[in-house]
Amino acid sequence: MRDAYHEELDALTERLVEMTSLTRSAISRATTALLDADLQMAESVISRDAEVNAIFAEIEASIFELMARQQPVAVDLRMVITALRMGTDLERMGDLAKHVAKVARLRHPESAIPNEVRSTILEMGQIAENLVTKAGAVVATRDVDTALELGADDDAMNKLHRRLFKVILSKDWAHGVEPAIDITLIGRYYERYADHAVRVAHDVVYLVTGARPDKKD
Amino acid sequence: MRDAYHEELDALTERLVEMTSLTRSAISRATTALLDADLQMAESVISRDAEVNAIFAEIEASIFELMARQQPVAVDLRMVITALRMGTDLERMGDLAKHVAKVARLRHPESAIPNEVRSTILEMGQIAENLVTKAGAVVATRDVDTALELGADDDAMNKLHRRLFKVILSKDWAHGVEPAIDITLIGRYYERYADHAVRVAHDVVYLVTGARPDKKD
Numbered sequence: 001m002r003d004a005y006h007e008e009l010d011a012l013t014e015r016l017v018e019m020t021s022l023t024r025s026a027i028s029r030a031t032t033a034l035l036d037a038d039l040q041m042a043e044s045v046i047s048r049d050a051e052v053n054a055i056f057a058e059i060e061a062s063i064f065e066l067m068a069r070q071q072p073v074a075v076d077l078r079m080v081i082t083a084l085r086m087g088t089d090l091e092r093m094g095d096l097a098k099h100v101a102k103v104a105r106l107r108h109p110e111s112a113i114p115n116e117v118r119s120t121i122l123e124m125g126q127i128a129e130n131l132v133t134k135a136g137a138v139v140a141t142r143d144v145d146t147a148l149e150l151g152a153d154d155d156a157m158n159k160l161h162r163r164l165f166k167v168i169l170s171k172d173w174a175h176g177v178e179p180a181i182d183i184t185l186i187g188r189y190y191e192r193y194a195d196h197a198v199r200v201a202h203d204v205v206y207l208v209t210g211a212r213p214d215k216k217d
Numbered sequence: 218m219r220d221a222y223h224e225e226l227d228a229l230t231e232r233l234v235e236m237t238s239l240t241r242s243a244i245s246r247a248t249t250a251l252l253d254a255d256l257q258m259a260e261s262v263i264s265r266d267a268e269v270n271a272i273f274a275e276i277e278a279s280i281f282e283l284m285a286r287q288q289p290v291a292v293d294l295r296m297v298i299t300a301l302r303m304g305t306d307l308e309r310m311g312d313l314a315k316h317v318a319k320v321a322r323l324r325h326p327e328s329a330i331p332n333e334v335r336s337t338i339l340e341m342g343q344i345a346e347n348l349v350t351k352a353g354a355v356v357a358t359r360d361v362d363t364a365l366e367l368g369a370d371d372d373a374m375n376k377l378h379r380r381l382f383k384v385i386l387s388k389d390w391a392h393g394v395e396p397a398i399d400i401t402l403i404g405r406y407y408e409r410y411a412d413h414a415v416r417v418a419h420d421v422v423y424l425v426t427g428a429r430p431d432k433k434d
Contacts (some may be wrong), residue, residue: 064294064295064298067294067298068290068291068294071288071290073285073288074285077281077284077285078281081281081284081298081301084298084301084302085301085305088302088305165398168394168398169394169395169398173394176394177385177386177390177393177394177397178386180394180397180398181382181385181386181397181398181401184398184401184402185401185405188402188405
């Protein structure tokens, strides 16, 4: 049986997994809001970001309380410190999903996404969901091999990001500057979302092995 | 006289102040590289980001070592945990300065910055420098009043950011899509740089008062 202290550490992991689940839902709904110009969906993403922030605030508070009371050492200490870091990344992922939803809201009832880039944005959304789903599984299972797989998905995201620029910079681009700006920002939000998901998974690698995979930015 | 343990904590503060100094220099030189289309300057910002990353890696290592060995409590515990967080923000600020420099390098020998937005970018660069300088002073002195002043500079940054969009979206914009994309990304880098500087200062508020100023994103 686990003692109360280790139950608290387990609860921390559960809260982090819950954050991955909420930020996955947020980016999924933000992508739909964007592609379908769905205002209600966009509003729901924007308002529900507060839930993610609230869970993070709870995680922070419980970590400080736990550190002060239990003075964790070795792997437990690494656990609480990486939990703080993972929480910071997940909270930011919630913000980024909200930013995507805000672009959808800004352009409603029009769509911010011209036809030429719809499929690319859809793919970016799917990869983002995929990454955060895997990150959540990695947090729950501490599976280092799965954690290291996230790099490949991130490469796919970067490739799609470059494709976006190619389309908006092509001589056939007929939509002018405003949609190009929207798409530049949206592309950046998805790409950053992916980076943070990779960091969450890599923090688990650090937690398990004590070494961090190489930093990319 | 300070004991060895508190000297280590002081050294941590000094390293963080050093990070603010390096990231200030980085954004300053990146702004110059951008406005003067100075390739050598851009290259120096890009290559010297590794210094910031190296200091952060040292800070991280010494914090883990210190926590394992000394098991800090109360305000000392808050100090090392906020130091980790401040280091993360400062490291990101180095990345963002590098991103600005990379746009300058990409467009060299042309300038990425058309005349209509030069003064706005210059001001954004100055506010970014101002913010990181104040953040460094706040880290060194733990002055809460100064820390809370950073919000006003950040508002000024957001105002300039909106002005940028106004220019690139005006009907007089004659430069087409590519410079608009560059400026969208550059504007975002400065704005994020400012956000991270504010977070560093607000972490000091948390360290001193135990309460965090309201989150903005």
